[in-house]
Amino acid sequence: MSTETKRLVVGPFNRVEGDLEVRLDVADGEVRQAFVNSPLFRGFERILEGRDPRDALVIAPRICGICSVSQSHAAALALAGLEGIAPTDNGRVATNLILATENVADHLTHFHVFFMPDFARAIYEDRPWFATAARRFKAAQGESVRRALATRATLLHVMGLLAGRWPHTLAIQPGGVAKGADARDQMRLIATLGAVRADLEERLYGAPLERVAEIADVAELEAWRQAGPDGDFRLFLEIAADLDLARLGRAHDRFLSYGAYALDEGRLYTGGTFANGRAKGLDPAAITEDHSFARMEGREAPHPPFEGSTFPDGADETGYTWCKAPRLSGLPFETGAFARQVVAGHPLARDLAAREGANVRARVVGRLVETARTLIAMEGWVRQLHPGAPWCAQGAMPQSGRAFGLTEAARGALGHWMVVEKGRIARYQIIAPTTWNFSPRDAVGQPGPLETALVGAPIRQGETTPVSVQHIVRSFDPCMVCTVH
């Protein structure tokens, strides 16, 4: 049966961070083309211009309340680059803890608050798992939703201890952190993480974190679904199998990660790219932004961020979003927890990537596996803190210079590019994870990862806000206030 192409405009798109609109061309019960619109522009890159460079630590985090610490880390890295210093050991480990806390909290928020409630929608009431899903994941009310929020609040006590508060702490400094921890703080951290572990092991995974972190391939994942321990993870696997979520939302299968959590040597999750079955290093100089379909001036050519600009053009007609299109060596890349685990070489992530590429199920599984891995690492970091040793190296800001800060936020690769002149910020460019994932088409018409992932999504009769589209969109855990800032 062939029908006319219909246009659907979906929005406001909630249970994502910030406001999002998706335009769909629909025909024959499926999406033919998708256009992603980031409808909010604030202009942070302009707000930062002319300020004392260190003020970036105050302003940049306020780009986004859900990945505020990542923003501040990117800024601190850029400042450290300018000052030519590195954090002390304690500073590095404490920063890891602060970052990891935000990332784990975000993963928990995403799974329980943003993503799963869609399966408690009435549209699924005929599914065998519906009663359980509804009981646990009804938006704002489900048992697991509430328990997860409580656990998230407990987890964020790490912020109270190490960073003062969250979001928007000034704790992360170029030379480390603003506050030391003593042995009793270590104990409180252990207790806090222990409580988080206990809840996740009981409710989410039904098993020790270690078992989740060790799932080695798709077969084991399948076994977990069939006979694994009870818990929301297994419930998701069941739903995914029933709804075939592994077939939904595949994009380009090109993965990008800047690498996360500096260790004594190297990183906990190594960075780079992964595409076509191969991992590669990364050349930051190959990153550009294309303004062709962004309502931004400067469409002539893609911009390396150090030369980037942000002049909104309200009158522009071709642009359909405030979002620029970042490209690595001219190609769109997907970023996020799944990408990070693929790049870092986690066996299950690699196996998933090899067998089915990125999709709704893979992205969610990637996030849940990473959550377990990160929490385990955090417990170790707490013990690596060394009360009595220094927490913050001191540096001096040069009158001019340029530096970037690359880090991994919950949603993936985040970069800040800062240019200082006469002691003031002359240029500041930010490329956030969702900027990569939800980028519009570029000069050569390449759609961004989400735009690609939506093609082929099934639309049911009469749906105006198609549920499959929602699953795909939310599988990226988008943050629209990061996307455009």
Added chain:
Amino acid sequence: MSTETKRLVVGPFNRVEGDLEVRLDVADGEVRQAFVNSPLFRGFERILEGRDPRDALVIAPRICGICSVSQSHAAALALAGLEGIAPTDNGRVATNLILATENVADHLTHFHVFFMPDFARAIYEDRPWFATAARRFKAAQGESVRRALATRATLLHVMGLLAGRWPHTLAIQPGGVAKGADARDQMRLIATLGAVRADLEERLYGAPLERVAEIADVAELEAWRQAGPDGDFRLFLEIAADLDLARLGRAHDRFLSYGAYALDEGRLYTGGTFANGRAKGLDPAAITEDHSFARMEGREAPHPPFEGSTFPDGADETGYTWCKAPRLSGLPFETGAFARQVVAGHPLARDLAAREGANVRARVVGRLVETARTLIAMEGWVRQLHPGAPWCAQGAMPQSGRAFGLTEAARGALGHWMVVEKGRIARYQIIAPTTWNFSPRDAVGQPGPLETALVGAPIRQGETTPVSVQHIVRSFDPCMVCTVH
């Protein structure tokens, strides 16, 4: 079959507050005679002598950490009596809230932490309800035990808000309270109590508090057991029916309450006595303590507390406890939540008293019904606070005088009798609820309520710490550090 009388000494008796020993004469599979020993003597009444009367607010609460606020209230009432002042309205209401918080917390602790875990003992593994009881009430681990502790901790935030901390606050003063509350404190109190209500309604009662408070007679209680909402309350009723706990642990059925929670007029729970089906007023002058079987000097005659003394006699052979025997008009009385509700005229309590007297089931039910009633009242009190109006009336301490303070602690009637001479405490006598309940025999050989309640308790083959005895003892929610101070 006729057997010899055997003597059992049971102790250490835990999951009661403080240390307790019970001596039993057992024959033919049941208890023939019981002797209660309170093995710890500290001498608070002597410690208080010679001090500034106001220091009682520091010293007296430290008699007991579980009813510390009640002790401080009794002391404050005595001081107010000496100073001839009364609390301001705000002071009265805030005091009610502080007291009620402790009392409700104590009731929750008793039910979940002290009492119910006995039903998770292996001895009951053949009962149909055992699996549920074990899952929810295994000592220190059961789900309900842990949830209740969390709820108790939340409830005690009322103390953080109104009293600084718990136990051992100096918030309650003769003229009111040491700290005012503002409108935002009222909101926090509402939220705190709301959270407590929510947990109890979900887990303990399975129904709105109001429904519990309104259970009007034994028939309705029975209906609740048979077809009431799921929850730990109903589980208890089931267990009680199966084990016939309503036949266990009856004492003299003479009930005493000093009356609890001063209202604008009268009290929330009216005081007095109830015996032989009749409620009567109370003449504090008829209260005496008898030392015949306490290891205390002064055995010649019972002492009115204003003339009382506390001279331990370590060499005494007839005494079998450090506990004196309080008597009202020469008779032993039972006190506690059930007694309080009976005296106050709660229809269910009265019906229980009429049909079966006090017993293990009745005492526990009394506590649970009171918990609901008190929480409802607390919500109202929060709204009666009047930020801006005065919180603490000021008074002056006379050089000499005498006064008593009578209040209701969780476990029942608590009295402090203070005599001041030359501006110093010349005599201080304390009769705590468990002093009444766990009193030894008196000059005419009348055993105390527990001693009476234990007679006839069934002993199983080979038991050295008979479980029926444990149920009966714990049904009183004894506090041994109050009993002897």
Added chain:
Amino acid sequence: MSTLAREPFTVLWLQSGGCGGCTMSLLCAEAPDLAATLASANIRFLWHPTLSEETGDEAIALFEAVLAGEVRLDALCIEGALLRGPNGTGRFHTLAGTDTATIDWARRLAAVAEHVVAVGTCAAYGGVTAAGVNPADACGLQYDGRRPGGALGAAFRSRSGLPVVNVAGCPTHPNWVTETLMLLASDLMRAEDLDSYGRPRFYADHLVHHGCPRNEYYEYKASAEKMSDLGCMMEHLGCLGTQAHADCNTRLWNGEGSCTRGGHACINCTAPEFEEPGHAFLETPKIGGIPVGLPTDMPKAWFIALSSLAKAATPDRLRRNATADHVLTPPAVRDIRKR
């Protein structure tokens, strides 16, 4: 009295030119958690972008029902600044799916709401979104920085007769928001309970300095000189705690935290135009060596006199610890006898 006697207090929450951090903070409500807190006062979210199931059409239908008066709206909460640009069109934020500027949605909904609540400094005054050159022409609901005005205008009063309730803070503490809603739901918030910038006085009548653990350092002006030092951050590191209206050090954040407990200055985030202090945030501006920001109500000269004396009297312990990142000299253990 049970709180369940009356109709629920309904809340509709929109986000515009902000970072979503106020909501992220709100979800940190604890003891009790957000759901229990709201339930205790019978507050119901009609819709909240982070929490609600309804997406797209479902959500828009609800907004329309509110505008049509079919659904009562007790409180309209706006998070994020209102964007007037470009050129007064407000199209720097059109509410997705509606092709209508969010600032217009806000104005229409405010007209039918019993109360209007600005959640966060952005929504109250413009906040960080209005910093620098204010590219998006951002403002607050009823203020444009310190100037009354903003999206609804200085004269605006909601149906209840109250002006916009400015729960300022960047982010807001979860319970500044819940307690404001509870007070409104309990009918306990009057105009005189708001301060001169429309902030609820229950938290704005405190100073951040109250309860700061660095108080003893402050008393002797034993000052931190660099990030991670233990001393007071007022003299050198930009702390505005003695002037900032908020209860951060008595209420605490994320367990035991607060900005100054976290080792960084209070940057006065509850104040209009905090985003433009006129100097680097983490540096105290001085004139003639004297910090320019001085405690509220404190005559400067007195402060100076006291400070210099205090510095002279500073115990060695505090002098040493102030510029260290962990305690070098603990307080002496002395027996407290009668003198």
Added chain:
Amino acid sequence: MSTLAREPFTVLWLQSGGCGGCTMSLLCAEAPDLAATLASANIRFLWHPTLSEETGDEAIALFEAVLAGEVRLDALCIEGALLRGPNGTGRFHTLAGTDTATIDWARRLAAVAEHVVAVGTCAAYGGVTAAGVNPADACGLQYDGRRPGGALGAAFRSRSGLPVVNVAGCPTHPNWVTETLMLLASDLMRAEDLDSYGRPRFYADHLVHHGCPRNEYYEYKASAEKMSDLGCMMEHLGCLGTQAHADCNTRLWNGEGSCTRGGHACINCTAPEFEEPGHAFLETPKIGGIPVGLPTDMPKAWFIALSSLAKAATPDRLRRNATADHVLTPPAVRDIRKR
């Protein structure tokens, strides 16, 4: 590293001449709750009088097994003072069911324990139980008031080589106890982590005054004169916060509480012999009109000079509010500009 790799750290808890309040407080552990906190460090209670199932014989059998070396005992926790009376027999507390003085049980168990922990001021120094005429001849495990000695003697060292760890406080804060146990379980508590009275320095190196919300009143010596006043309680109402070694105002109790937050003086409950201050607890003794208890390390004259200056400089707001039970004058709202 998962904490579950090693054997559980076992704890046996006995109560003697105390009020049980330290346990009651312990059960208030939050964020996370007690069970989760202990589990996070793999700490297991072999027996605790309030929590354990085992009663009577079952409990005694366990104690015997510990004494016999069949069950490893990592920490013996004692709550409550040890009673020596009457006449050195200890029979003012015989452990129920055993006809043996509890002080003897404590001595025998201490001999086989890896660590010995005194929970609460009673167990540490005698505390309130030893107040006044000390009717029961109470003492602490290793102190008799301020004097070393007590039930185990000054020379006692547990198997680990540590003296008794005195988690003093009346009651102890739940997390003073849990953190002490966790530090012991993590092997992070050394002799130098205890102060001169054997208290863990992690909390005893703080002063209660740190973080007291009345700090601004203190700064100006704007003093409360009667209970329920808002001012600082040091000058008249007996507050020893400036001398008391504890972190009560940074750690907080029961949510947002602490003694001084609750409107009453800190009575220095973590100190030996706090129970006998030599004056009424809620009254400040003075010499020549000057409070005798002065902040740790503070030269008196400086204090006097500073105080009189500060009093002269006290802003009206603080002067008025100090003796009121609610804020009469809120801090002024002033714009912080570039000056």
